[in-house]
Amino acid sequence: MKNVLILAIAAFAVTLAIVVGNRMSAEAFAVVVGIVCGVAASIPMSVLILILTNRLGRREPVEGERSPVIIISPAEAKSQYLPRPMPSSHVVDTTPRRFEVIGGEEGSRDRV
Numbered sequence: 001m002k003n004v005l006i007l008a009i010a011a012f013a014v015t016l017a018i019v020v021g022n023r024m025s026a027e028a029f030a031v032v033v034g035i036v037c038g039v040a041a042s043i044p045m046s047v048l049i050l051i052l053t054n055r056l057g058r059r060e061p062v063e064g065e066r067s068p069v070i071i072i073s074p075a076e077a078k079s080q081y082l083p084r085p086m087p088s089s090h091v092v093d094t095t096p097r098r099f100e101v102i103g104g105e106e107g108s109r110d111r112v
Helices: 002-023 026-057 074-080
Strands: none
Touching: none
């Protein structure tokens, strides 16, 4: 039963490929071939990356080797990230601000 299902799916895929291939223009066919070749070219590199990451990730510690233990005191960590104090409210710039209106008459300056 399983073999019949696989054979039916393969026959359907081949028939669909033939029908679509006959109706497809040359440019569209070139795009499809380019995508298939690009995916096929990326498979070996992906497999190589998977093999290397699995090998490097399973490194067993050497006898006598310990992983470093880092302890951060909450008081020290908190003091590093305190916000800066805001400037005092009595330090206020009282000089009048001057604005230039762009697109107005030449030489005219409005004070706001």
